Amino acid sequence: MATTTEPEISAQPRVSVPASQPAYRHRRRFNWGHLGLYAGLILFGILILMPFAYMLSTALKSRGEVFSKPIKWIPAELQWNNFSDALSQYSMGHYFMNSIIVAVAVTFLNLATCSLAGYGFAKFDYPGRNLMFGIVLATMMIPLASMIIPLFMVVKSFGWVDSYWGLIIPAGTSAFGIFLMRQQMSAIPDDLLNAARIDGASEPRIFLSMVLPNSKTALSSLAIFIFMWNWDSVLWPLLVATGDKYRTLPLGVALFESSYGTNYPQLMAVAFLAMVPVLVVFLVLQRNFIEAMTMQSIKG
Amino acid sequence: MQQVPAVPGAAALPATPRRRGTLSYMQKRNLWGLLFVLPAMIFFAVFAIYPILRTFYLSFFEFSVVDPPRYVGLDNFRGLDGDPRFRASLINSFKYVFSTYIPVWIIALILAMALNTKIRARGLFRTVYFIPVVMSWVVVAAIWKLIFNRQGLMNTLFLDPLGISPKNWLTDVNWAPDAIVIMSVWKEVGFFMVVFLAGLQAIPSDLYEAARVDGSNGWQVFANITIPLLRPTLLFVSVISMITGLQVFVPQWVMTQGGPVDATLVMSLNIYQTAFVFLDGGKAAAMSVVLFFIIGAITLVQFWLARTRD
Numbered sequence: 089m090a091t092t093t094e095p096e097i098s099a100q101p102r103v104s105v106p107a108s109q110p111a112y113r114h115r116r117r118f119n120w121g122h123l124g125l126y127a128g129l130i131l132f133g134i135l136i137l138m139p140f141a142y143m144l145s146t147a148l149k150s151r152g153e154v155f156s157k158p159i160k161w162i163p164a165e166l167q168w169n170n171f172s173d174a175l176s177q178y179s180m181g182h183y184f185m186n187s188i189i190v191a192v193a194v195t196f197l198n199l200a201t202c203s204l205a206g207y208g209f210a211k212f213d214y215p216g217r218n219l220m221f222g223i224v225l226a227t228m229m230i231p232l233a234s235m236i237i238p239l240f241m242v243v244k245s246f247g248w249v250d251s252y253w254g255l256i257i258p259a260g261t262s263a264f265g266i267f268l269m270r271q272q273m274s275a276i277p278d279d280l281l282n283a284a285r286i287d288g289a290s291e292p293r294i295f296l297s298m299v300l301p302n303s304k305t306a307l308s309s310l311a312i313f314i315f316m317w318n319w320d321s322v323l324w325p326l327l328v329a330t331g332d333k334y335r336t337l338p339l340g341v342a343l344f345e346s347s348y349g350t351n352y353p354q355l356m357a358v359a360f361l362a363m364v365p366v367l368v369v370f371l372v373l374q375r376n377f378i379e380a381m382t383m384q385s386i387k388g
Numbered sequence: 389m390q391q392v393p394a395v396p397g398a399a400a401l402p403a404t405p406r407r408r409g410t411l412s413y414m415q416k417r418n419l420w421g422l423l424f425v426l427p428a429m430i431f432f433a434v435f436a437i438y439p440i441l442r443t444f445y446l447s448f449f450e451f452s453v454v455d456p457p458r459y460v461g462l463d464n465f466r467g468l469d470g471d472p473r474f475r476a477s478l479i480n481s482f483k484y485v486f487s488t489y490i491p492v493w494i495i496a497l498i499l500a501m502a503l504n505t506k507i508r509a510r511g512l513f514r515t516v517y518f519i520p521v522v523m524s525w526v527v528v529a530a531i532w533k534l535i536f537n538r539q540g541l542m543n544t545l546f547l548d549p550l551g552i553s554p555k556n557w558l559t560d561v562n563w564a565p566d567a568i569v570i571m572s573v574w575k576e577v578g579f580f581m582v583v584f585l586a587g588l589q590a591i592p593s594d595l596y597e598a599a600r601v602d603g604s605n606g607w608q609v610f611a612n613i614t615i616p617l618l619r620p621t622l623l624f625v626s627v628i629s630m631i632t633g634l635q636v637f638v639p640q641w642v643m644t645q646g647g648p649v650d651a652t653l654v655m656s657l658n659i660y661q662t663a664f665v666f667l668d669g670g671k672a673a674a675m676s677v678v679l680f681f682i683i684g685a686i687t688l689v690q691f692w693l694a695r696t697r698d
Contacts, residue, residue: 122507129502133516136574140519142541143531155539205428212421220429227436229687231635233656234676237663238442239435261431291420320524322638323656327664338526342642345530352534359530363523370522374515377522382582 143363147171147356154352170357179332180358183340184365186329190336191318193256198314199307201261206269207299211281221270228263232323240327254328255336259318265310272306273299312373312380319366337362440680447673457670464674474675476650477658483565484654485633488572493625495577500584501614514585517578525575529642532571533558536643542567558644561651568639568652580625587621588614620694627690634683655679 141161146154147170149163175181209221239258240249248254276299284294300307325336335343341362345355370377411419447464451457468474499517503510520528535541536557543554557567591614599609615622637656640646646653646661659679663672 122505125502125505125507129499129507129513132499133513136517136520136578138541139528139531139535139574142535146534155537157539157544159541159544201428201431204424208421208424208426212418212424214418214422217421217425220425223437224428224432227432229631229684230436230440231631231656231676231679231683233635233637233659234680234683235436235439235443236659237446237669237673237676238439240664241442242434242439257431258435260435261428263432266428285417291417295424316522320526320638322526322641323660326660338524338638341524341526341530345526345533345642349533352537355530356534359527363527366522366524367519370519371515374518378514378518378582381521382579382586 143356143360146352147360149353170353174354174357183335183337187337190255191315194259194318195311195315197260198262198265202265202269205266207273209270210273224263224266250330250334268306272303276302309380312377443673443676447677450670452667452669464670468674477653477655481634481654487569489629489633491573492576492580496580497584499581500588504588517581520575521578525638526642528575529639536567559648561648564644564651568643587618591617623694630686
């Protein structure tokens, strides 16, 4: 820190656009100084991917082969039947459908409630608006575990235990979603809305035909965020989906694990099948995904 | 937000003459705003505000699913004082937060700085590192349970070559918390890397230029430019880590059920088990209140820090 300057070492490749160069277009040759960087990044990438390779490899092994020493990454004989067995013998397909139904329903419900509320908070003025918005933000810091007992009692009193209703409705809105939509909708010019009003458009019509189309970015981010968040939810479904009928995929995987946990090839096959849909969607939409899942940081 | 909507185009609107007892045009229009907010507010009232208030109320009662509630005053809270499981869960939760997130921040920041250079395939690295973030915790836990098996990857591939005797990762009191931390670091690093990367990219590059012209070394640039300008990001990262980390549930629930000997019993898991396994609702409600205040206090401190500086 207080040392004398060390020009040789300070030739950091980190910001290596030479000051005299006109623009960024000049880098074409491979920078050997980056070699160590690549090595480190690739090594870390291997560490990240290794568990997945291990999962896939185990999913294709016979039970006897799982713990062979030294580790066999490629099984002697690929046991594809682990996958078909996992699908046919245990109702993974059924749990998967439940998860899709619940996550899709929750996502649409959130898109509706959050966009409406975001608009209501952004573009109108009425008594209690700021107070209500404050309450919405305050609910963000309530831990789920802190309200789970009464929440369960509420849902039980509605007769929603072990039903789609119980899984979907309590997750029907999100403070973060409202915050996000309000941010986006505040940016819509008032002139645009007023012009529509002068043309005689009703308020719901303005919302549907002007406000929503102007909020597409936030809506798609919110959709991904809510879907992922719900897809992974465990604590609440664990309480509400008491029987097999409404069990979601994470619970199904967990149940399989507690019942047949030592059958590692099949457990890994189940885990793999549970992972693939999300992985595929992520790889296709990865840019939107990363933005959606980290967008909280923009307005932390 | 504080501005009264001046409505630039308002003057152009048909000026309806206002009669007594009827709503003005603006009032009618604003009523729509209230109507738009209403559905979400109903959800909050029923599924968040009522339950949290009810939790406070119930923490003064002794009740289980079968018995009717009985008022016991502060007994539930007094009971927590000497409760070994509560104590363990409190300590374990904080231990989990610090031993997971400090390594996560350091690794994530290093990766973000490495990816904030002009190297190739940055997008590919970013995607690969982000994969664990989008995976279900349950799936992740299933994989890592196998990795931490006595004959699994961790022992055979990493410890064996180093001459370290194999560990019973998930059944040994000393190692089970570490096993979960290792898994969580692996899962969470990608998320924080992306957040740091966004923060780094917001730092104007001419600042680095200027520092280089002044002959600052890499460490000086890091300590005097990168870290201070990353402050908003660091603040966000610490808030989100504390809030999510203190509420952690799934890894412990799947991997160890809180065991061995409560070594991985964290607060959410303890509340869940106390309420729905041991059926001691009053005690669980009291714990919920404590958790609520811990998280609330931390959030407020963070907001206060954010407001007093810049």
